[in-house]
Amino acid sequence: MTPDLRELYQETILDHSKRPRNFHEIADANATAVGHNPLCGDRVTVYVRLTDGTIADVAFVGQGCAISKASASLMTDAVKGKSKTQAHELFEKFHRMVTGRPGDPVDTQSLGKLAVLSGVCEFPVRVKCASLAWHTLEAAIQAKKEIVSLE
């Protein structure tokens, strides 16, 4: 693989796309949302069980490319146990990373494993793939009714 490609399809990303974590429905979820990227046909449903403003449990189901699936999987691991506000702040940092310029410093301390997706910024058309699950999570915890659609 070329360096660009190795960056985009790191081992962790391939692992999470092939064996996504938290890939199931949550029967007693009290917040859910559906995200759709019509351009590539990706569709994701995010389930959240909120307890006193904290994400006690989070999971997802759906279909999509390796980047969107891995991103959803990594996201669920990352936000579990966090407050709604913390999750939102993490999304903002994540979004800054994937829309940043190649070579920009990555805040690995707060992003943790999510930093493996930093290679996405080399491929601007893939930003939507990486952020679909996050937008859907936001919609779920802010109790938005409509389907999230990334055009």
Next chain:
Amino acid sequence: MAKPAKVLLNVPAIKADFPILQRKVRDRRLIYLDSAATSQKPKQVIDATSDYYSRYNANVHRAIYELGEEATREYEGAREKIAGFIRAKSPNQIVFTKSTTESLNVVAYGYGLKGKLQSGDEIVGTVMEHHSNHVPWHFVKDHKGAVLKYVDVNDDGTLRMEQYDELLTKRTKIVTVTLCSNVLGTINPVKDIVKRAHEVGAVCVVDAAQAAPHMSIDVQDLDADFLAFSGHKMLGPTGIGVLYGKPEALDATEPLLGGGEMIREVHLGRASWNDVPYRFEGGTPNIAGAIGLGVAVDYLTKLGMDAVRAHEMEVTQYALEKFARLDGVHTYGPKDVKKKAGVLAFTIDNAHPHDVASILDVEGICVRSGHHCAQPLMERFDLPATARASFYVYNDLEDVDALVAGIKRVQEVFA
């Protein structure tokens, strides 16, 4: 066993005409396999458009001075070339629009919505249409009460012609069909479809966006009432499209755009319209685009449309054979190149089409991924998305080999 191709077109010489094919992408030779989305442009077309702006830029049909006459002459000359290209009886049957989409909207609006259609009249389409040949007819349904019916496809990607016969009734007023599918590559038996439509008194609208660039079209032989295509898929500029119509069909069509050029006389509160085709060309047209398209038609005519088709059959046949030997790779649409244009939709097990396109991109290979503006067809085959390679005059067997090597690399990543 793949046999060495009979070279029908001099591809190296053709490649040399396309400046963009000389550039590199991510340090690799550009292998452009997305001509079904838009084709590349030869320097002859690029020069013709820049020549218009540098030497005789003026508005058409208005200016009394020499520059205006030159511009009008070239613009109308392009119309004549295009009429000849599809064997229309007269250049007056050629309307310049901005795209196939606009052409189809002109027909749906002017003939369907504002024309003679009554509530309950039926429009027959197919599930393999591009969105641009679906959505304009939705307007006719929503605003006029027309009934939409669709011909399904067989699993091999050909139209279910026996079902088409069943859908035709005395109330069928419009049949609309693509000459060539932009996903499956299926070449539809349009002459037969038109004949059967005429037998029940319907007009037939043909979407030739994927056909006009790749095969010779004879509108008189097809007997189509309307036929639409775009310049940018056939080596021409973007923003220029064509609507062909039979005189009686165009006469029965109300204009979509009101404004300059399309009128004869304007008074406060009323106007009379110009003759066809100018009636449909309200506003200053895409003059450079039309002239560029005329030169694209010259370029294709010089290659010979039969040679273009034969070349693409050869490349497609080679690709189908190579793909058939790849495990875990699936292609869609007819396998017989006599029924298929150079459009190859495919999926790879365990690899999403988006990932396929990204990995191929790093190899310098441009393919489309997604639903190809044909969501009803994707639903029919229960596919969220596919990758799609499409071939044109500047592609050769080496490009197919590069694609196959790229696919193997995709499979390595997702093994």
